Amino acid sequence: MHDTWAIKKNNNGGAKGDLPLTAKTAENSIVWVRDVPIGGVAAVVIAGPCSVESREQITETAFAVKASGAVMLRGGAYKPRTSPYDFQGLGVDGLKLLRNAGDEADMPVVTEVMSEEDVEIVADHADMLQVGARNMQNFALLKKLAKTRRPILLKRGPSATVKEWLAAAEYILHGGNENVVLCERGIKTFDNSLRNTLDIAAVALVKEMTHLPVIVDPSHATGKRSIIGQCAKAAIAVGADGVIVEVHPRPDEAWSDGAQSLTFENFAELMAGMRAPIRGVLTPSGIAVAA
Ligand code: PEP
Ligand code: MN
Numbered sequence: 324m325h326d327t328w329a330i331k332k333n334n335n336g337g338a339k340g341d342l343p344l345t346a347k348t349a350e351n352s353i354v355w356v357r358d359v360p361i362g363g364v365a366a367v368v369i370a371g372p373c374s375v376e377s378r379e380q381i382t383e384t385a386f387a388v389k390a391s392g393a394v395m396l397r398g399g400a401y402k403p404r405t406s407p408y409d410f411q412g413l414g415v416d417g418l419k420l421l422r423n424a425g426d427e428a429d430m431p432v433v434t435e436v437m438s439e440e441d442v443e444i445v446a447d448h449a450d451m452l453q454v455g456a457r458n459m460q461n462f463a464l465l466k467k468l469a470k471t472r473r474p475i476l477l478k479r480g481p482s483a484t485v486k487e488w489l490a491a492a493e494y495i496l497h498g499g500n501e502n503v504v505l506c507e508r509g510i511k512t513f514d515n516s517l518r519n520t521l522d523i524a525a526v527a528l529v530k531e532m533t534h535l536p537v538i539v540d541p542s543h544a545t546g547k548r549s550i551i552g553q554c555a556k557a558a559i560a561v562g563a564d565g566v567i568v569e570v571h572p573r574p575d576e577a578w579s580d581g582a583q584s585l586t587f588e589n590f591a592e593l594m595a596g597m598r599a600p601i602r603g604v605l606t607p608s609g610i611a612v613a614a
Contacts, residue, residue: 344496345489345503348534354474354502356451357431359394361474361504362536367565368555368597369433369538370590371397373580374410375417378424383572385428387587392594396421396430397567401437401445402579403455410578418448425450433476433567439467446473456480456508456543459491469498476567478506478540485525489533505529505537506567507558509544518546518583521554523561530562537562542569542583551585552593560601568593 340346353362361367370388375381375398385396400417402410413420418434425432431450436442437458445452451474458464459480468475475495479488492503507526509519521544529537539558541551555566571577571584585593603610 342486342489342493344501345492345533345535347532350534352501352534352536354504354536356395356433356474359431361538362564366559366563366597367395367538368393368594369395369397369565369567370570372399372571372577373542373569373584374399374402374578375413375420375434376578378420380572381420381424382427384570384587385424385430387572388570388590389428389430391587391591393590394430395451396425396428396432397434397453397569398424398432399435399579401435401441403435403437403457404579415444418445422448436464436468439464442467442471446471449473451476451504453506454478454491459483459488462494465491465494466498469495469500471500473500474502474504475500476504476506476538478508479510479522479525481509481511481519483510485529485532489529492533492535503535504564505533505535506540507537507544507563508540517544519544521545521557523554523557526558526563527561536564538565538567539563540567542567542580542585546580546583548574548583548585548589551583552589552596555593556596556601559597 353360370393381398398421400412402412421432433451434449435453435455436445453476456478477492495503509521512520541554558566569584570590574581574584577584603612
């Protein structure tokens with residue numbers, strides 16, 4: 324097993340540099356999650372709660388976000404929490420509730436897989452598997468995910484460089500799974516005004532460096548409900564292929580990440596904002612707006 328890995332690596336070296344499989348190609352890749360194309364002409368919006376809490380909560384959210392325009396449902400069943408005393412997720416019960424809500428609302432679902440031993444059960448229930456920011460360099464997990472046929476949503480580690488992020492994606496491609504979507508979700512910087520710092524330039528940069536689709540998570544990047552809509556719009560303006568946002572029926576009662584969760588109404592506004600033109604530009608001959 325280990326030897327096969329090494330031999331394949333040697334075969335990949337050469338003209339395309341040290342990250343040959345993720346490197347830019349003539350055509351960008353589209354990753355299909357069931358019938359949803361990520362990386363195609365249109366930006367996609369994935370929405371749902373941070374954590375799956377109950378049948379009612381996840382199903383109600385699925386129908387609400389779909390009605391506003393989301394094409395995929397998110398919801399965590401295995402939660403990576405900073406404190407061991409915080410809610411850790413409903414586990415398999417959460418996976419079942421998420422699957423059921425996705426089926427009822429007819430939407431593909433994405434959820435995080437935290438450990439190698441859970442890959443099979445999560446892949447049995449979800450259409451796309453998320454590698455959380457804290458696990459971006461869990462190489463054993465990446466290698467295992469490379470062997471599944473499910474598309475992978477690979478979050479950028481909070482302290483990872485762009486190159487380390489692409490190298491993590493390279494692990495998954497190299498191991499046999501080409502369906503990787505990258506997700507910028509904010510990094511750690513000196514500034515603690517927000518939960519993280521949204522590295523919007525990295526999105527434009529990574530779009531230049533790789534053929535893989537790139538999406539943005541303005542919820543974890545900011546931690547602040549009131550600015551998530553603008554950041555989602557900025558993400559699309561800079562070239563992202565979509566956004567993933569946290570939405571909860573009653574954010575004040577959320578079991579995790581309530582402060583950054585949008586209400587259904589907030590989410591409808593975000594969707595409307597994404598469709599509106601960004602702003603006219605003042606020129607010597609007047610205000611220019613996109614056609
Ligand atoms: C999440 O999506 O709920 C999550 C925990 O994200 P991240 O790994 O980016 O912190
Ligand atoms: Mn969250």
